[in-house]
Amino acid sequence: xxxxxxxxxxxxxxxxxxxxxxxxxxxxxxxxxxxxxxxxxxxxxxxxxxxxxxxxxxxxxxxxxxxxxxxxxxxxxxxxxxxxxxxxxxxxxxxxxxxxxxxxxxxxxxxxxxxxxxxxxxxxxxxxxxxxxxxxxxxxxxxxxxxxxxxxxxxxxxxxxxxxxxxxxxxxxxxxxxxxxxxxxxxxxxxxxxxxxxxxxxxxxxxxxxxxxxxxxxxxxxxxxxxxxxxxxxxxxxxxxxxxxxxxxxxxxxxxxxxxxxxxxxxxxxxxxxxxxxxxxxxxxxxxxxxxxxxxxxxxxxxxxxxxxxxxxxxxxxxxxxxxxxxxxxxxxxxxxxxxxxxxxxxxxxxxxxxxx
Numbered sequence: 399x400x401x402x403x404x405x406x407x408x409x410x411x412x413x414x415x416x417x418x419x420x421x422x423x424x425x426x427x428x429x430x431x432x433x434x435x436x437x438x439x440x441x442x443x444x445x446x447x448x449x450x451x452x453x454x455x456x457x458x459x460x461x462x463x464x465x466x467x468x469x470x471x472x473x474x475x476x477x478x479x480x481x482x483x484x485x486x487x488x489x490x491x492x493x494x495x496x497x498x499x500x501x502x503x504x505x506x507x508x509x510x511x512x513x514x515x516x517x518x519x520x521x522x523x524x525x526x527x528x529x530x531x532x533x534x535x536x537x538x539x540x541x542x543x544x545x546x547x548x549x550x551x552x553x554x555x556x557x558x559x560x561x562x563x564x565x566x567x568x569x570x571x572x573x574x575x576x577x578x579x580x581x582x583x584x585x586x587x588x589x590x591x592x593x594x595x596x597x598x599x600x601x602x603x604x605x606x607x608x609x610x611x612x613x614x615x616x617x618x619x620x621x622x623x624x625x626x627x628x629x630x631x632x633x634x635x636x637x638x639x640x641x642x643x644x645x646x647x648x649x650x651x652x653x654x655x656x657x658x659x660x661x662x663x664x665x666x667x668x669x670x671x672x673x674x675x676x677x678x679x680x681x682x683x684x685x686x687x688x689x690x691x692x693x694x695x696x697x698x699x700x701x702x703x704x705x706x707x708x709x710x711x712x713x714x715x716x717x718x719x720x721x722x723x724x725x726x727x728x729x730x731x732x733x734x735x736x737x738x739x740x741x742x743x744x745x746x747x748x749x750x751x752x753x754x755x
Contacts, residue, residue, distance in 0.1 A: 441733040490577035493742035546584035553658035554592040559619040566690040592621025595632040652683035660689035687728035
């Protein structure tokens with residue numbers, strides 16, 4: 399009989415292979431989780447347009463008649479001294495000039511049988527034709543002036559100071575208002591909102607650099623709440639009054655720019671806030687939410703998570719706060735230098751909507 403020899407497996411080699419496999423699996427698991435808590439997001443800004451549900455048919459716009467539409471008494475405080483970003487204002491103004499086309503006819507144009515002024519170039523052909531070529535009059539049909547109504551609302555709550563967004567918010571307010579004034583875009587008003595919304599500068603008021611300096615000193619950033627519902631109700635009432643008092647035949651293009659840190663939007667109740675946003679959309683004005691973030695902050699509004707419960711009160715999961723943000727158009731601004739490009743991109747979308755409607 400021949401003795402068969404069987405090689406026994408080397409236990410040391412087998413254990414080494416098992417250790418290598420386990421270490422590879424462990425490293426793969428570690429790759430799935432990347433620590434991003436303390437990673438800087440940089441200064442890049444975001445322009446977001448969310449998909450929202452279509453407006454309901456036969457929706458009745460609600461107007462709160464108890465709101466005060468009068469301007470507040472301006473204080474003589476000199477606390478805020480945010481610089482006027484002249485270069486940024488001119489850059490934003492030039493970008494908006496390409497987007498906000500003139501809508502008000504103020505220049506004479508055309509050949510008409512009746513009109514306001516004679517076209518002197520047509521007089522000689524008129525006489526030479528034995529007074530048959532009688533279209534010698536000009537009318538104001540060429541749009542050369544812009545007729546927009548724009549409200550800029552600044553969050554006056556204490557969270558703006560806590561999140562180091564105060565200086566960025568004031569610089570954004572100065573840049574936007576100065577650019578719109580340079581552009582002569584139409585009527586410009588300023589609101590402040592916290593526990594309630596108030597008119598700091600009315601739409602029919604004249605704008606100047608001294609007025610802008612006085613307006614920025616009306617913000618203390620010490621209010622304990624941020625009432626978005628109050629802001630939208632006041633804006634809807636102001637724009638409705640302007641539409642009612644307008645003597646022009648053309649439809650007014652109205653815009654609300656909200657400058658805030660974007661936090662605590664739902665503290666009045668999620669359903670109530672969403673209903674107010676829908677009411678604002680049905681009122682016919684465009685709303686742009688400008689979220690200012692200091693890049694030095696450790697946390698971002700994009701990092702906020704909130705629990706989601708079903709109708710039975712059971713926890714369904716933890717979702718991102720921005721996934722349920724109620725405003726369709728918003729910007730996350732981390733550097734004021736990016737304001738001209740980001741704001742012009744967002745307003746280009748607005749003007750396309752205005753032209754399509």
